[in-house]
Amino acid sequence: MKRFLPLVILLLGAAYLLSTLRPEKNTTQFDLAGFGEVPVLVNGRIKPLDTVARTSLLTLQGRQRVSSPETGTLVDSPAEWLATVFFNPTKADDLPTIKIESPEVLTLLGLEEKDTRIDYDSTVKKTFAVLGFLPSSKSRFSYNQLKAKLPELDRQGRLAEPVEAQLRTPFQKQVITVRNRVILYLQLRLAVQMPESTSFLTELELFERALPAGVAAVLARQKNEAHDENALKVMKEMADRFAYMEQLGHLRLVPPAAGDSDPTHWELTGTKLLESFGTGKIDPTVMNYARLGEAWRKGDTATFNRIVGTLHDEITPRYPEAMRKSDIESRFNAAGPFYSSMTLYVWAFLLAIISWLKWPQELGRGAMWLLSLAFVATSAGIFARMWLEGRPPVTNLYSSALFVGWGAVFLCLILEWVFKNAIGSVAGGLIGFATLLIAHHLSFSGDTMEMMRAVLDSNFWLATHVIIITIGYSATFLAGFLAAIYILRGLFTKTLDKATADALTRMVYGIVCFATLFSLVGTVLGGIWADQSWGRFWGWDPKENGALLIVIWNAVILHARWGGLVKQRGLMGLAIFGNIVTSWSWFGTNMLGVGLHSYGFMDAAFYWLIAFVASQVLIIALAVIPQEKWRSFRNAVA
Structure with a gap:
């Protein structure tokens, strides 16, 4: 039966992958799937509300589910959470969706130990919390918990803003981070209606009926004629509220009028409401969102679903491509191909490790098939992103990690x-x-399919320089990881026989040759692009220096091998150091905050980068242990 094991492994992996592709079912009678597919314009890109919900939750709290440690899941899907924020902010304000990691910021916001302590209702959970298997304190809080101290948070944020990002204290960085999260939450609350309104639809209907009299009163006052002061007061009050919505506007929910297909002409709800003073009537899309909110609060699923269908019907004829992409992007979000691939990669890794100990042919083949399946899922996700963006696969730091x-x-x-x-x-x-x-x-930083910066807006160079240089990263990392396998397998196991060691040596040598070629060609192409974009081929920018370091280091490895300066373990040590060089070029230069390739300093990334470098230095140190000591160590462990 062992011979069927690889096929069983492949079928189980395929069944898991197919289960993630099923359309997401509505957990309520509300058509939340259809609601999530409604397109909006955000930061220059038309995207579905489902993407807005997911990216907002990642930015606010670092995950896409809304839950609390004590009661579990509070909202079933990101789309349901966004609908709650839009249409029932009173309820949304009590949901723990704003992450705060700094004790100092918690103190600033008036949160005491009793506010952060998690009181589990089960003895088992309490025990696990004491042992560290479950969190003992909260890190996510509701808007209502922070509301009273938000003016002080804003004051501290304004004091920290003038300080350069690299010079800010940890407290200042966290203040700005939490302040930005609160602003994002407020922008979502004000995207459709005023949160304080008990029935925004009723208010808009009354306002629309009062518009003629109000406009007449304004005109009469301008001419110093008799006018209705009460009507003027109502108009001013509504204008102030609409202006506030426009000021904090973030989502452009209202498409342009029929016949106008320019995607840049989408408008904020607050802007369209202010325009109603001139037109004498409220935009139909604004009214439809108000009706959605009324239906959501009343639990009127039939009306909600009908209006969702109306929004689709109104937008589809004018933006068929945007609607098609919104539908595909929503399905892409629900399927989560990269999360599925992560699971398959872990199982492929574990099976391959076990195959060194038992059933090498069967488990080894099963691991390769599982790895192939994960690769197919990742490829599908990357190609889907390419189609949605209309770009080559690498456009930002996120997509570079994928590639x-x-x-x-x-x-x-x-x-x-x-x-x-x-x-x-x-x-x-x-x-x-x-x-x-x-x-x-x-x-966690937001939309991963963001609009390109003007200087990078070139599909030709994105498809040549960026892809080739990224393949150089991939190959150099692979050589380093293969070398690490050689060192760790030889040190901690007895499975590194001469045939395996020779095979690993040939792998590392071949991959380094491949990496050298692609890194060199990619660096030269980058210089040509820089010459076209900035008027100079080379400027000793940190990113350019990092790319050159990869080329030089790979050349050093090859020359050391050709000249007989290193043997097998020396080659492996040099290849592992290539991981350090590549990680610096890939991430380190982006965090310096200087140069034309700087994308911003990230505290978490910095510490992880240091930890990765330390791990590689440790493995290199293990590589210099004499062969006899290796054997003694293995015997001692055995």
């Missing part, structure tokens, strides 16, 4: 197909999971 992992796994599959020793599967599973995990944490 670095994708390229490395592709090379690992080739190695596994050639050598059939599960080493490619181990490296592919590890790198695939690690890069997708990095991408996941990079998604």
Whole structure:
């Protein structure tokens, strides 16, 4: 039966993957799936409300589910949470969705220990919390818990803003982070209606009926004629409220009038309401969102679903491509191909490790098939992003993490197909999971399919320089990870025989040759792009220096090998140091805050980068342990 094991593994992996592709079911009678597919314009890109909900939750709290440790899930889906924020802010204000990690900021906001302590209702959970398996304190809080001290948070934020990002204290950085999260939440609350309104639809209907009299009163006052002071007061009050909505506006929910297909002409709800003073009537889309809110609060599912359908029917004829992309993007979000791939990469890694100990052929083949399945899922996700953006695969730091992992796994599959020793599967599973995990944490900054900066807005160079240089990253990382497998496997196990060691050496050498070629060509192409964009081929920018360091280091490895300066373990040590060089070029230069390639300093990324460098230095140190000491160590462990 062992011979059928790889097929069973493949079928189980495929069944798991297919289960994630099923359309997301509505957990209520409200058509939340249809609501999530409604397109809006945000930061220059038309996207579905489902994406707005998911990216907002990631920015606010670092995850897409809304729950509390004591009561579990509070809202079933991101779309339901967004509908609650839009249409029932009184309820949304009590949901713990704003993450605060700094004790000093918690104190600033008046949150005491009793406010952060988690009181589990079960003895088992309390025990796990004491042991550290469950959190003992909260890190996510509701808007109502912060509301009283928000003026002080804003004051501290204004004091911190003039300080350069690199010079801010940890407290100042956290103040600005939490303040930005609160602002984002307020922008969502004001996207559709005034939160204080008990029935925004009723207010708008009354306002629309009073508009003629109000406008007449304004005109009469301008002419110093008799006018209705009460009508003027009502108009001023409504104008102030609408202006406040416009001031904090974030989502452009209202498409332009029929016949206007320019996507840049979408408007904020507050802007359209202010325009009603001139037109004498309220925009139909604004009224439809107000009706949605009324239906949501009253639990009127039939009306809610009908209006969602109306919004689709109104927008589809004018923006068929945007509607099609909104539908696909919503399904893409629900499927989460990169999260599925992470799971498959972990299982491929574990199976490949086990195959070194038992059933090498069967488990090794099963691991390779599982790795192939994960690679297909990742490829599908990357191609879906390319179609949605209309761009090559790498456009920002997030997509570079996806592509670095994708390229490395592709090379690992080739190695596994050639050598059939599960080493490619181990490296592919590890790198695939690690890069997708990095991408996941990079998604906390917001929309990962953002608009391109003007100087980067070139599909030709994105498809040549960026892809080639990123493949160079992938190959250099892969060589380093293969070298780490050589060191750790040789030190901690007895499975590194001469044939395996020779195979790993050939793998590392071949991958370094590949990495050198792509890094060199990618760096030269980058210089040509820089010459076209900035008028100089080379400017010693930190990112340019980082790219050059990769080329030089890979050349050093090859020359050291050709000249006989290093043997097998020396080659491995040099390849592992290539991980440090590449991580610096990829992430470190972006965080310096200087140069034309700087994308901003990130505290969390900085500490993880330091930890990664330290781990690679440790493995290099292990590589210099004499062979006899290796054997003694293994015997002692055994």
